[in-house]
Amino acid sequence: MNVEVCLTPALLPLYDIENSIVVVIDIFRATSSICYGIENGADAIIPVSHVEECAAYQVSGCLLAAERDGKVVEGFDFGNSPFSYVAEKVQGKTIVLTTTNGTHAIQLSRSAKQILIGSFFNLTALADYLASTSQNVLLVCAGWKNKFNLEDTIFAGAMVNKLRPAAYTPDDSSIAAEDLYLLAKDDLRGYLKKTSHSERLMKLGIEADISFCLNTDITTAIPVLDGDKLIKLK
Amino acid sequence: MNVEVCLTPALLPLYDIENSIVVVIDIFRATSSICYGIENGADAIIPVSHVEECAAYQVSGCLLAAERDGKVVEGFDFGNSPFSYVAEKVQGKTIVLTTTNGTHAIQLSRSAKQILIGSFFNLTALADYLASTSQNVLLVCAGWKNKFNLEDTIFAGAMVNKLRPAAYTPDDSSIAAEDLYLLAKDDLRGYLKKTSHSERLMKLGIEADISFCLNTDITTAIPVLDGDKLIKLK
Numbered sequence: 001m002n003v004e005v006c007l008t009p010a011l012l013p014l015y016d017i018e019n020s021i022v023v024v025i026d027i028f029r030a031t032s033s034i035c036y037g038i039e040n041g042a043d044a045i046i047p048v049s050h051v052e053e054c055a056a057y058q059v060s061g062c063l064l065a066a067e068r069d070g071k072v073v074e075g076f077d078f079g080n081s082p083f084s085y086v087a088e089k090v091q092g093k094t095i096v097l098t099t100t101n102g103t104h105a106i107q108l109s110r111s112a113k114q115i116l117i118g119s120f121f122n123l124t125a126l127a128d129y130l131a132s133t134s135q136n137v138l139l140v141c142a143g144w145k146n147k148f149n150l151e152d153t154i155f156a157g158a159m160v161n162k163l164r165p166a167a168y169t170p171d172d173s174s175i176a177a178e179d180l181y182l183l184a185k186d187d188l189r190g191y192l193k194k195t196s197h198s199e200r201l202m203k204l205g206i207e208a209d210i211s212f213c214l215n216t217d218i219t220t221a222i223p224v225l226d227g228d229k230l231i232k233l234k
Numbered sequence: 235m236n237v238e239v240c241l242t243p244a245l246l247p248l249y250d251i252e253n254s255i256v257v258v259i260d261i262f263r264a265t266s267s268i269c270y271g272i273e274n275g276a277d278a279i280i281p282v283s284h285v286e287e288c289a290a291y292q293v294s295g296c297l298l299a300a301e302r303d304g305k306v307v308e309g310f311d312f313g314n315s316p317f318s319y320v321a322e323k324v325q326g327k328t329i330v331l332t333t334t335n336g337t338h339a340i341q342l343s344r345s346a347k348q349i350l351i352g353s354f355f356n357l358t359a360l361a362d363y364l365a366s367t368s369q370n371v372l373l374v375c376a377g378w379k380n381k382f383n384l385e386d387t388i389f390a391g392a393m394v395n396k397l398r399p400a401a402y403t404p405d406d407s408s409i410a411a412e413d414l415y416l417l418a419k420d421d422l423r424g425y426l427k428k429t430s431h432s433e434r435l436m437k438l439g440i441e442a443d444i445s446f447c448l449n450t451d452i453t454t455a456i457p458v459l460d461g462d463k464l465i466k467l468k
Binding site for chain 1: 378407
């Protein structure tokens with residue numbers, strides 16, 4: 001079995017998506033929020049790219065999540081903070097989540113055997129599931145506007161590190177991601193402070209979100225794509 | 235000033251090439267051989283993608299360099315080993331060099347302010363020149379068939395590390411590349427042994443080339459693209 005890291009969605013055409021299970025990674029904050037919401041009993045989360053698409057669900061009884069410049073868009077139920085995805089708010093609900101980079105990565109991965117959602121929240125549960133399938137794994141970093149980012153890469157590295165004992169063969173980007181993770185793991189928050197995206201998010205006043213998204217193994221649910229919805233893997 | 239690392243040529247459309255000096259990096263072995271050849275007195279080196287293109291220069295008095303499966307193609311003067319680019323062979327000559335990944339990276343960078351060739355051989359000389367220009371720097375890893383590779387990334391990281399004192403602002407991929415370089419620098423050969431490309435090259439029986447390409451600061455010439463030719467920067 002191979003484990004490969006696709007460092008940005010722009011590189012997806014180079015990979016054998018059809019013969020892999022894809023894990024989509026968008027740590028700050030889409031895939032963290034999705035893992036948290038599914039763990040906390042949301043029936044489904046529908047990822048969309050634009051606020052306008054999200055608004056189209058307004059009549060259907062879904063909760064709508066959309067932000068612009070770090071603030072909840074007027075008329076919407078909440079933004080992209082994982083703190084919004086608590087049981088009291090999401091249990092039994094379908095949520096439409098606006099996330100440009102995450103949705104882009106999911107759309108480009110559609111031919112995969114299975115599309116799963118990963119974050120530090122469900123790291124071990126997801127690693128255990130992946131190892132149990134004996135399938136090739138492609139870890140897809142959503143990145144930032146198709147560019148490389150450190151937080152997604154470092155999570156990919158954490159997953160590579162977890163999969164090593166199951167005898168996966170890593171590619172060069174998996175080796176790099178794992179080494180960056182090993183370098184950062186004792187102080188993830190400190191390490192990621194030097195990244196451009198963290199800086200951008202800090203300016204939006206969401207330091208608490210960033211810090212929360214770096215908690216490891218606080219959930220066990222694995223979100224899986226089923227049609228256009230992310231639901232809990234049974 | 236910014237320093238950015240483009241991890242593979244496939245990501246080049248995302249960068250502001252026009253406002254940058256581009257450094258093309260293909261450590262095993264094209265850009266190492268080019269630096270060595272220009273240092274050793276070659277008049278010019280013309281990079282081409284395919285053996286057929288290279289053969290087209292056969293009538294023009296150029297030296298032709300092309301390999302297939304690690305062996306010099308019949309009828310050609312030499313292959314891609316840097317050991318071929320010694321003064322006795324290349325002084326005063328124009329060499330046509332077949333290099334798929336390197337040529338690809340150069341072609342896609344053509345709109346840059348200037349295109350330079352980097353390798354461990356000319357690391358410090360090139361860093362000093364770059365810092366003297368006060369221009370944005372885009373380090374372009376040639377990679378392997380548009381995929382990420384470790385050796386080019388680690389050299390990019392070495393360059394980022396050299397440019398730091400000149401107050402360049404790094405992007406996330408520059409931070410990652412620099413950290414990987416710092417991790418690897420005390421034993422570059424050992425570190426790169428675990429990469430897929432090294433393994434592939436080992437099978438070709440060119441371990442000596444690989445080891446030689448990791449020598450730092452043995453040359454000072456900076457190859458620059460002038461039309462279709464790489465010549466020595468005056």
